Amino acid sequence: MRSEARGDGDVSELVWYVSYGSNLNRARFIAYIEGGSIAGNDVVHEGCADPTPPVDDVPLELRQSLYFAGWSDRAWGGTAAGFITLDAQVPPALARAYLITPLQFQEVVRQENANMARADDVRLNIEGARRHGHVRMLSQGYYSELVYCGQRDGYPMLSFTASENRTDFRPPSPAYLRMIRSGLLESHGLNTDDAVEYLKDRPGVVGNWTVRQLVEMLNM
Numbered sequence: 001m002r003s004e005a006r007g008d009g010d011v012s013e014l015v016w017y018v019s020y021g022s023n024l025n026r027a028r029f030i031a032y033i034e035g036g037s038i039a040g041n042d043v044v045h046e047g048c049a050d051p052t053p054p055v056d057d058v059p060l061e062l063r064q065s066l067y068f069a070g071w072s073d074r075a076w077g078g079t080a081a082g083f084i085t086l087d088a089q090v091p092p093a094l095a096r097a098y099l100i101t102p103l104q105f106q107e108v109v110r111q112e113n114a115n116m117a118r119a120d121d122v123r124l125n126i127e128g129a130r131r132h133g134h135v136r137m138l139s140q141g142y143y144s145e146l147v148y149c150g151q152r153d154g155y156p157m158l159s160f161t162a163s164e165n166r167t168d169f170r171p172p173s174p175a176y177l178r179m180i181r182s183g184l185l186e187s188h189g190l191n192t193d194d195a196v197e198y199l200k201d202r203p204g205v206v207g208n209w210t211v212r213q214l215v216e217m218l219n220m
Contacts, residue, residue: 014055015126016097017105018149018159020066021082022176024096024183026057032108033100040175041076046115048107054098059187062149062159065089068204069166070142074114080170080204081142082180083161086134094198095149096187097157109160113141126156136163171208174217181218192218 023029028038033054035047064084071080084093100108106122117138128135129148137146142162149157172180177199184190190198196214199205205214 013101014099014155015102015105016058016149016152016155016157017100017108018060018062018095018097018147018157019183020062020084020093020095020159022076022179022183023098024094024187025179026096026183026186028179028183029054029098032111033104038179040179043075045111048104050101050104052101052104054100056099057187058097058152060095060097060149060157061092062095063088064093064147064161065091066093066202067166067169068172068202069162069168069170071170076173076176076179079173079176082172082176083143083166084147084159085165086145086147086161086163087165091198091201094184094188094190095159096183097149097152099153099155105158109137109143112143112160113138116141124158126158129158130156134161169204171204174220177205177209177214178218178220 031038031045033048034051035045037044067083068080069083102124106119109122110117110119123137125135129146134145134147138144143160145161145163147159147161149159181195184195195218200211
């Protein structure tokens with residue numbers, strides 16, 4: 001049975017959700033699918049109407065680059081949020097893609113935007129994102145831009161980020177960075193030193209956390 005993705009008549013049976021932040025950790029991502037919370041984060045997620053786990057997941061690199069900006073008091077003990085740039089930049093963001101249904105993707109977007117919208121408010125214009133690289137999918141919210149990351153096994157690879165490259169860089173919290181580090185280990189096999197090397201020069205981290213501090217917090 002095929003599921004229809006809202007917006008411009010796009011139809012896809014499944015989509016790859018491409019994560020690059022805390023959802024690199026599979027258990028953390030499953031909280032968005034099944035509901036519940038994860039250690040280090042007090043937010044309790046509603047989950048998706050369909051709690052079926054991902055069909056598959058794979059590691060990959062993106063053309064875009066990772067940065068941290070803004071601020072949220074509700075997650076990870078207070079933290080900046082992770083974003084990817086709208087344009088290609090170096091170094092590439094390390095990512096993990098989960099094969100889920102379009103409706104699950106829309107519900108993950110809703111939850112990532114603090115439930116400011118309904119799932120059916122998310123304009124999943126896959127073809128528009130493919131043509132232009134990215135398109136607006138929500139009128140408001142931290143993660144309002146749909147990003148097309150290519151195709152794998154015949155399914156579109158989709159992510160989301162801010163609709164403009166943000167410059168209000170802020171430091172990610174230790175709890176948030178530890179969750180990202182655990183996901184980097186799971187998906188890309190990065191040890192602590194590798195993770196520090198990857199994170200130390202990212203906007204929001206550089207100038208706020210030293211290499212020594214990163215090593216200490218990621219080894220906790």
